[in-house]
Amino acid sequence: MIAALVVVPILAGLALYLVPRSAEHLAKWIAVAIAFGAFALAISQYGAPDESLRWLSRPFAANFHVGLGKGPSFWIVLLLTLSTGCALMVTRVPRARDFIAQMLVLLGAMTGVFIARDLLLFALFWDLMLIPVFITLVAWSPTKSNATAWKYLVYNLVGGLALLLATAAYGIVQGTTDVIGVDPKSLATISDTWALWICLGFGFAFFIKTPVWPLHTWMPDTYADLPAPMVAIVSAVQSKAGLYGFIVIGLALFPGVMHAIAPVAFVLGLIALVYGALAALVQDDIKRVVAYSSLSHLGLIILAIFSFSPIAIGGAVVYIVAHGLFSAGLFMTVGEIELREDTRLLSRLGGLGGRNPKLAGGLTIVALAALGLPGLCGFAGEILILTGLYRAGFVWQTVVALVPVVIAAAYMLRVFQGVMHGPEHDDLPEREDLSLLEGLALAPLVIAIVLLGINPGPVTHLDTFTRSVAAASAQSTLAILKK
């Protein structure tokens, strides 16, 4: 049943091309049903046993092994299916049928990344999830040039190549790649040199995907050019693949190397945190504000992971889900704004709040979650991460990480007030407020933002899998201390 989470959306996406082009609504509702069906299925499979099929035995053992568990995989798949369903509900692009098909393939491929329990399978889905985004960038980009699409593809394929090579090397050295979520103690130890190079290969791919400064310049362009429904799920979920990889592969399999590269990762994370926030302060395009704010927020998660503190890592999972919820919400509301006013430039927008109170209300909540308002999900992640960082002894780093919290308030209010408040602009078209459907598409995200903010406890809950991660990193800390 877990495998259906991957197989059904991909097959349905391809099959959607059989639906007549004109039957856009049919295609949309099929896709919405599949996304929410996957959401329900994932909930029903909470803690279900893994499913595995033999795939390769030469040159190393690899299995079609998928599992949800009770940890990060489960929560991220919920986030993915929910945000995809919501984004699909309000899809309004030219050639909608084809676009929706790409969305479904993307849904299946991304689910595959997060439920794969085999490194080779993980790498396969990792590359597969680039394809729909690339195709969309080429075929639905607002600009004639394909520069953004190529930038996206080249960056991510270079990362994907590193990932594939590292996977192959790991398979050859270890004899199997079916190791995600396995108790690290049951694995044969690999030599330090191999561990270093393999982990660097994974890490390089993860750093590009997240992205981490200075490998981030593909991201603002990509986010600006993708249609709103797809950028919502790419920023909500695809950008988490690298962070997820650091947790389930980096921390679990290469704790020693992770410790060794932690100082570098910390510096890069701190730079991303401040750099992204400052850049977000001056963007005119709202999508670029959100893109740079993502660079900043995801830098915080990098810090959490490389602090090896169980509280911070629990907080990182919360923040991964939280950031997914509010960035999906942000990009969806930005899509609604662009649809109404034909622009996303802050210099042109203003005064929408009076005519569009519902849209203003939706943007308020997602923007507040993004700026870390206490009581909403962004704050829950932040406070857990920073508490863990401080407790692990990173005191001045914690203080530096607090500064972007203030900047975030400034740039998020700049967006919110710039769009909604002030006098009405006469040169903007007057359009209707959110329709019932548009409201319903935002509602699940808003509810999740509030619920996760009130009680992130279940998401931080360390199941056997994440416990082994914590244990492994603790062990290697001991090992390093002994050296």
Place this chain on the structure above:
Amino acid sequence: MNLAFAMTAASPALLSIWLLPLVGAIVIWTLGPQLRRNAGYLGSAFVLVSFALALANFGAAGNATGLRAPLVTWGPGFAFGLQLDALSLLWTLVITGVGGLIHIYSIGYMWTDRAIARFFAYLNFFVFSMLTLVLADNVVGLLVGWGLVGLASYFLIGFWFYKPTAVAAARKAFVINVFGDIGIMFAIFACYAATGSIAFSDIFAKAGTFSEPLVLAICIGLFIGAMAKSAQVPLHTWLPDAMEGPTPVSALIHAATMVTAGVYLIARFAPLWNLSPTAQEMVAVVGAITMVTGAILGMAQWDIKRILACSTMSQIGYMIMGVGVGAYQAGVLHFFTHAFFKAQLFLGAGLIIHALGDEQDVRKMGGLYRKMPFTFAAMLTGTLAIIGFPFFSGFYSKDAIIYEALEHGHPILFFAGALTAGITAYYMFRMLFVTFFGSYRGDVPDAMLAIAPPVPGAYAAHDDGHVEHAPTWLMQAPVAVLMVPTVIAGYLTIGGESSPWYRYFGTLFGHGGNVAGVPLAIPEWASTIFVLVLVTLGIVVAYLRYGNPPALIGAVDRLRGEALKMPPVLAHAFYVDALIATAIVRPANALGGAISRYVDPHVIDAGVRDVAWVAGMLGALFRALQTGLVRAYALTIVVGAACFIAYFAYLGTAR
């Protein structure tokens, strides 16, 4: 975690007190368009029921542990709950009591505003947030309330969001308060790292084991939060701007309750502050600086609400100085009395503003006592209370703070407090004379009073149909009710250490600070007389400048001359805004601009392009592939992926 607390069942009364205003906010928000003005009655009812419940539990809250209600647990040490003890009960009663009265007043004040339902939804949400702040039994819960009141304040300052000035003021208030939040966050991290818990009870139980620098660091973090929320220098600049909100909001949030949260925070953390004389000194000095600065700024304002805002700043300075020197009971008493008299002053000012069709400049008023005798009586009692006139409530609380500053060994703060009392008397009576005496100047042209013309593009008077009409009973009744505690609230402290006020708190604050042998000690009556002399002096100077018959006759010329001669340093409020803009806002924007216009495109991207260029083989390959046909690209990818899958499938079958 303390087992006894975990086993205590949640108190339904406490949960109701806390949640009723939230229910009100949600109901009003959802049904807003249907409710219209009924939203006001509904919102008032939710808050007043909450008040009645709090009052009914007065006895239960006063005992050792108070009422408790555990809520959620995030993980080890992160347990959230509510507690109602003596300190939080006091705040709860003021929030819901004064808050309820201001709700009723607002029905009249917002009568003709189209968005009246939205206003009451926000107001109820504010009450809920403020209750979260004072009822939390842990420091993260307190921060949640702290952030939510900031949000409510943001919503209500920017309530008339079509006014650019209101929007800017709201953003400024929010961002400065988030800066305060990160101070509290730092304190949370330090407390958790030291105790493994966020609960007040656990932190205070282990406070004795903290090192001196740790206590100081936690106190500094908390105080940054207190400074932002309670408008202490130099984080005060948002408060005068916050007067852009509707006047009832100024009364409730920016005078009576939210801005005093810093006082609550310090009183709540008294067990920590008592451990660090350095931290106490810091708090007391910043409080004193704010007290004096607010009073000086108060002398230079023309907008009636800004006069009151500066006086609020100054009075909170008194409270902060009080709790800073360890005079917790006196500082909290000044919060209590101030909540009544300042709410009354603001509501009185609201009656004037409402009657004059949104005129707020005192230069355009004058002679109003004949037309508005009730309002005059309200403003006069409020003024007498705030300047510490004998037998009015402020007299007891302010005197206690000033004298205890001396008693705890701070003679300079004592003199600053006494001097500020004199200045307060001056500017408050200045306001009274200019507003209520002489002849009405509403029809005098602005130029004759040297009132600056509005900035081009600024929003002129709003169009929600405020027309000149007498205040209804809805607005007068709450003011009349407030007049009672404005006069008598201070009598609670008659009898010193054995008075009801001191017995109510008992040993809650522990032993506050260093009551050492003070060489300058004088008896309390001498201190009182000294202060009263300065207060009288302030009133006399105000009378000579604004109140005597020649001054009243030549008021127009005199006010114009004064406006033209205003020293720039006062007109620009000591340039603090300009300093923040130059030192922080502009550099941050410049850095952001440099990043997005220069570093990202021309350094990082260029670097990456160079790497690509060096990989010449790759480049050549791409050139060959760049046919420009989208279908060709897509096909390449699909074929590549197919080969990849086929290869591994082949390996799989050939095992």
